[in-house]
Amino acid sequence: MSTRKLVVIGAGMASGRALEHLFEAAPGQWDVTLFNAEPRGNYNRIMLSPVLSGEKSYGEIVIHDDDWYAQHGVTCRFGEKVLSIDADAKLVEGEKGVVPYDKLLIATGSTPFIVPLPGHDLDGVIAYRDLEDTNRMIDAAATPGARVVVIGGGLLGLEAAAGLRLRGMEVTVVHLMGHLMDRQLDESAGFLLRKSLESRGIDIRCGANSKEILGENGKVRALLLDDGTELSCDLLVMAVGIRPNIALAKEAGLATGRGIHVDGQMITSNADILSVGECIEHDGAVFGLVAPLYDQAKVAAQTLLGTHATFVQKQLSTKLKVTGCDLFSAGDFAEGDGREDIVFRDPGRGIYKRLVIEGHRLIGAVMYGDTADSNWFFGLIRDGTDIDDMRETLIFGPAYQGGASADPLSAVAALPPEAEICGCNGICKGTITDAIAGGATDLGAVRAQTKASASCGTCTGLVEQLLQVTLGDAFQMPAAQPICGCCDLSHEDVRRLIKAQELKSQEAVWQELGWKTRNGCHVCRPAVNFYLLADWPLEYRDDPQSRFVNERKHANIQKDGTFSVVPRMWGGITTPAELRAIADAAEKYAVPTVKVTGGQRIDLLGVKGEDLPGIWADLNAAGLVSGHAYSKGLRTVKTCVGTDHCRFGTQDSTGLGVKLEQILWGSWTPHKVKLAVSGCPRNCAEATCKDVGIVCVDSGYQVGVGGAAGMDVKETERLGDAATEQEAIDLTVAFIQLYRENAKYLDRPYKWVAKVGLDWVKARVVDDLDERARLIAAFDLSQSIYRKDPWAEEAKRAPAFQPVADLTLEAAE
Amino acid sequence: MSWIDLCAIDDIPLRGARRIKTAQGCVALFRTGDTEVFAAADRCPHKGGPLSEGIVHGQSVTCPLHNMVFDLTTGQARGEAMQIQTHALRIEDGRVLIDGAKLRARSAA
Secondary structure, X not given: OOOEEEEEEOOOHHHHHHHHHHHHHOOOOEEEEXXXXXXXXXXXXXXXXXXHHOOOOHHHHEOOOHHHHHHOOOEEEEOOOXXXXXXXXXXXXXXXXEEEOOEEEEOOOEEEOOOOOOOOOOEOEEEOOOHHHHHHHHHHHOOOOOEEEEEOOOHHHHHHHHHHHHOOOEEEEEOOOOOOOOOOOOHHHHHHHHHHHHHOOOEEEOXXXXXXXXXXXXXXXXXXXXXXXXXXXXXXXXXXXXXEOOHHHHHOOOOEOOOEXXXXXXXXXXXXXXXXXXXXXXXXXXXXXXXXXXXXXXXHHHHHOOOOOOOOOOOOEEEOOEOOEOEEEEEOOOOOOOEEEEEEEEHHHOEEEEEEEEOOEEEEEEEEOOOOOHHHHHHHHHHOOEOXXXXXXXXXXXXXXXXXXXXXXXXXXXXXXXXXXEOOOOEEHHHHHHHHHOOOOOHHHHHHHHOOOOOOOOOHHHHHXXXXXXXXHHOOOOOOOOOOOOOOOOHHHHHHHHHXXXXXXXXXXXXXXXXXXXXXXXXXXXXXXXXXHHHOOOOOOOOHHHOOHHHHHOOEEOOOOOEEEOEOOHHHOOOHHHHHHHHHHHHHOOOOEEEEOOOOOEEXXXXXXXXXXXXHHHHHHOOOOEOOOOOOEEEEEEEOOHHHHOOOOOOOHHHHHHHHHHHHOOOEOOOOEEEXXXXXXXXXXXXXXXXXXXXXXXXXXXXXXXXXXXXXXXXXXXXXXXXXXXXXXXXXXXXHHHHHHHOOOOOOHHHHHHHHOHHHHHHHHHHOHHHHHHHHHHHHHHHHHHOXXXXXXXXXXXXXXXXXXXXXHHHHO | OXXXXXXXXXXXXXXEEEEEEEOOEEEEEEEEEOXXXXXXXOEOOOOOOEHHHOEEEOOEEEOOOOOOEEEOOOOEEOOOOOXXXXXXXXXXXXXXXXXXXXXXXXXXX
8 A cells, every 4th residue: 555645733642642543553554744833742741730840851751752753754844833734735835845745634732822911922921831831930930039920720820830839939820710720620629729729838819800911121020910919920921721723724724613623533624634632623612631632633543544433522520730739520510400419528638529410410520639539430420320329428439339238227227115325324215216206306406305425426326317217308317417506517627617717716716617606615615625726836825714624624523523633654654752742742632542543653533623733733843744634635655664674675665655755745636645655566555555556576666556445445557667766756746746637526546547547647647758747847836835734834823723702701690 | 682792703714613612512603704704503413513613605504524504594404404503693893792691591591
C-alpha cells in the first residue's frame, strides 16, 4: 500500500494520541508532517501545574521526544506557524514553505481568554496555557517577596495560584463568583477548598469584580477592583477560560461556530480535513478536559484508517492538581425538583461528600478531602447504574456494598420487654417502649423520661432502634446527633465551624452557630470549652465554669461530696521525702482512706472541699504537683523498671515514662489519656491496653495506640516503630495533638481511631514528617499555657473554697 | 422581711456558684447572669450532691453527681418529681442580700 500524506497542525495531546493510534494500527502507511507553533513536541499540558510548583520538571512531562518522532518518520516543523490552508489545492502553507496533504488533521487547540480590561496589554499580564507562561511565572517567583494576582478561581487559576505560592510568591486570587470552582463544586466543597488554600497563605477574594489593570512604565503594578480595592502585584495571571482556536480553519472556509464543526467521525465540513481537541465543536459542545480529547483522537485515527467509529460525549469528572487539596466532582450536582442529596461531612478530617440522586440513579458527585472512591462513583454516574439497593451505604463507597446485611432491627424487635437496654441506669426494654407509647418520640425525650442512654451512651443505638421498631416510619433516624438540645449541630460540625469561622469565644459559638439556649448546658459547655482551648490556645482561656466539678476543683468529687487528692508521681517513681509529705498531709487533714491507684500513685480519699487549698499547699511544699487524676487530660504514664534493674529490660522504660509525663502533663484532651511504657515484651506495665502504650524491644520502641481497658477492652494497634527514644516521644506527642485537634469531646483515643481509621492517623503522624512537626509545634504552643500546676494556682485563692457567708449565728438569734 | 447582706455579687463567678452556711445547712448562690443571682438549697434531693459545684446554665444548675437539672426560678427538677428549696434574694449596689426572716422562720418551724 502506498503511503499517504497526513499533515497535522498542532502537536498537542489530542493529535499526539491520534498519531499513536495511527502508527500502532498501520505503521508506515502515513507520511506525517507535524506543525507546532510552540518550539517543541507533545508534552503533558495537564502536568504544567506540578512543573510550576516545582514538583516536576519539564523533562518529566514530555510525552513524545525526538526519538519517538524519528522512529515514526514524522517530519517535525516545530516553532513554525501555519499561515494558511488551501483546502481546494490541499496545501498547508507554513512560514518555511508549503506542504501538500491527502488528509489534514487540525488540532490547533485553544487560546486563553484575556479579559479586555484596561491595561490587559501591560507587561507582566500573562495567561496560563503553555510552557512559556509557566516559565515566566517561575522567573517572576524568583524575586523574593514578589506579588501575583490571579484572576479566575477555576481549575487553572487555582493550580497557578497554588504553584506560585509554593514558589514563595504572595498570591491573591480574584474570583467573580461567590465560591471557588463554581462550575465544578457546590458551595460546601468550595468553602473547604477556600479554607485549605487560605491556610497555605493564599489570599482569596470571591465575588470580586476586576475593573482595571494599573501599570507603571508599561509594566503591571496593581489590579483595581470595582469596589475600589487595589491589589498590588508584579505579575498578573489571567486564568478565566479558554477559547477554541479556530482562526485558521475559519479562513480556510471550514464551518465553525464556537469551535470547528465536526461530525461523529471527527470530519469537518471538508471531507479531507479532520479536527480533534479543544478547537472543535461537536454537537454544540466544546471540550477542555483530556478524557474526551483522547476519545476524539481514537475516533480520528480510525476514520483515517477507514474504520467506522463514532465519538460519543460522556460524563466528565474533574480533579484539582494541587497537592493536599483532594477534590473531585462529576456529573450534575445542581439542586432541583426530584433530586435528592446524600451528604457526608467529617469536619475534623476536612471531608465532605455529596451525592446527587435522581430517580434510581446517581447523577452527580462532589467530594472534598477523600476522593479515594471517586472512580467508583464516577462509574455509577456514567453507566447510569440503578443504586436503589445500595442507597443506604452508597456514600461509604464500594467497600460497603454487597454481602448479606443482618437487619439489626429484627434483633431488637425480638427482645423480651424485660431485657435490659441501658446497663448504667438499669432500664429495660418495656420501660422504654412504654415511654415511647406515652409520647416520647425521640431520643432526647426517652432519655429525659427513662434515663436510658443518658449516662455512658453506648446503648444509644439500641434506644434509637427501639424508637424505630415502635414508631416505624414516624421515627426519623437522626443523621448526626446534635451535641445536645441547645443546638442542631453535631460535635463534628461544631469543631469544624470553630476552626473554619475562627470562633474564639463561647459567646461567638453560641451566637454564630445558633445556640437555642442562653449559654448552653452541662453537656455542650464543657465540649465547646475544650474545642475552643484546643483550637485557639493563645486566644481562648479555659473557662472553669464550663468544667465539670472535678476539673474546676482539681480534685475528684466523691459520692458524699468530699474529694480525692492524687499527687503526681512521675512514671510511678517517688521518694521517701515525698511519701513522708503525703503521710503528713493525710494525718493533718484526717484523710479517711489512703489508696494505691492502678496508675502507680497514691490517692487520698475523703478530703473536704474547704481543705483542698491547704492540703495542696502542703504537698506543693514537698515538690508534689497535681496528678490530674480528675481531668480529661494526661493522667498517668505507667512504667516498669526497665534496664535500671530488670534483667529482661531492653531500654530505659522508666526514664522514657518520666520524660513523656513531663512533656504531656497539664494538657487538656477530649477525654482522659493514660500511657504506659514497658521495658520488654513481657509488658509488665500493661502498655498494650493504654491510649498510648510503648513496648521497648532490642531494636527500639514499638508505639501502640488506641488500647482500652474500661467499658471496652481492646489491645493497642501499632502506630509505628521508633529507633530512638526521641522518635518514640515525637510519635506520642504528635498522636496526642492530632487527637486533641480532631476527636469528639469524650471520645477516648480508641473510639476516635476507630472513626477516622488508623491509616489516616499514620499518614499524618508517621508518614508525613512535616505534619508530624506541625503537630508537635502546636502541642508545644498549647503547653506553653497549660503545662503548670493548677494546685499551686488554686491554693493562692483559698478563700474561694470557703462559704461566702456564715449565717448560722444570724439564724440562731 | 429582714434582709441580710451576704457578699458582693462579684464574689460569685459568672455562671458559677458560692455557698453560704445556714442553720439548716448550706444554701448555694448561683450567679446566672451579670446581675442575676438565685439562692437554693445546696443539697440535691436525689443523692445529696453539692449543687454549688454543678454547671450553671441559663436559669438552671446541673447536679455534679448524677446530672439532675434544677430550674432555679422554681426549684423544680427537670423530668423528676423533686424540688429544692429556693430563697428570695435582692441585689442592691452590687451586694447580694437574702431574706433572713424566712431562714429564721424555717429554722423555728
